Amino acid sequence: MNRTEKKQVIDQLNERVNQASIALVTDFRGLKVEEMETLRTRLRQEGVHYQVVKNTLARLALEETPHAVIKDEFKDCCALALGYDDPVVAAKVLSKFAKENKKFSLRFASYAGKTLTAEDIEELSKLPGREELLAKMLGTMNAVPGNFVGLFGNLLRNMLYALNGIKEQKEQDQA
Template identity: 25%
Template structure:
C-alpha cells in the first residue's frame, strides 16, 4: 500500500523536528533483524534517551536538509535504513548501534549527522567508540582524586612515623 502525499508530509515534518532536536543522528542498515531484535534494540535506545525511526531514505535526506544539515551523499545509505536520534549524550545512539551490531551481523552502522555536518561510516564508528559522558566524568574524578589520595597517604605515613618515634622515646625514658 502506497503512502499518501499528506502522510509523507506528516512524516517529513516529524523527522525535521527530530533532526533539529537531536544532538547527533546515526544511520543504521537493517539486513534482516527480526521484529523481536528490533524491539530489543529500540528498548536499549530508549534507556539512553535515544530513538530509532525507520522511513524511506529520500525522506531522511529531505528532512536532514530542511533541518540545516549538509546534503547526505548519494549511495551513503543503502538497504533498509533507520535513523537513530540521540537527545542527551551525543555518543549514546552510535554506541548502542555499534555494540548491537557487534552481536548481530544483520545490523550495520552507515554514518550520521552532527553539528550540521555529515559523518562518514568511519567517523560514526569513531564516535561510537568514544567513552560516554558518565565514563569520562568518572575518569576525571579519579584523576582529580589521585593526587589528593597520594598526598593523604604521605601525610598519614609521616604522622604515623612521628607517632611511632614519640612512642619509642616514651618507652625508653
C-alpha cells in the first residue's frame, strides 16, 4: 500500500468515525472467511460499518474525532465496527456473534467520548434498542388518553344506571 492509498483509507475512515455514534473494536483472529462474511452481512443489515484496518492507520484516522479516546488501544488483529443511529444495535449484533463464535471477541469501544470495556459493551447490548424504546413511549402516551376515556365512560354508564333505576322506581310507584 503506497502513501496515497494509505491517505485515502485514513480520510475515508476518519469521515466515517466522525459520523458514528459508537466505535467498537473486535478481535477476529481464527475466524473463517464464511464466518466473517456472516458477521459483515448481519452488521450491514443493521446499518453498521465493519472494517479490518491496520492499527497505525486506525490510530491516525481516530485523531481529532469523538472516538479519539480509544486510538492508543489498538494492538494485534483489530477490526472496527461503527454504529451510526442506534449504538445498542451494533453492540447487540456483535455480542450475539461473540456468543456464537468463541474465537471472536469484543475488546473495547468508544461511546459519547468514553471508553467502554468488553463487559460494558455486553451490558449495553442488553438494553432495549431505540425502536423498542420509542414503541414503549408511544404505548404509554396512548394509554393515558385511553384510560381517561374509559374512566369517563364508566362515570357516564354509572350515571345512566342510576337514572334508569330512578325511572323504574317511579314507574313502579305510579302503578
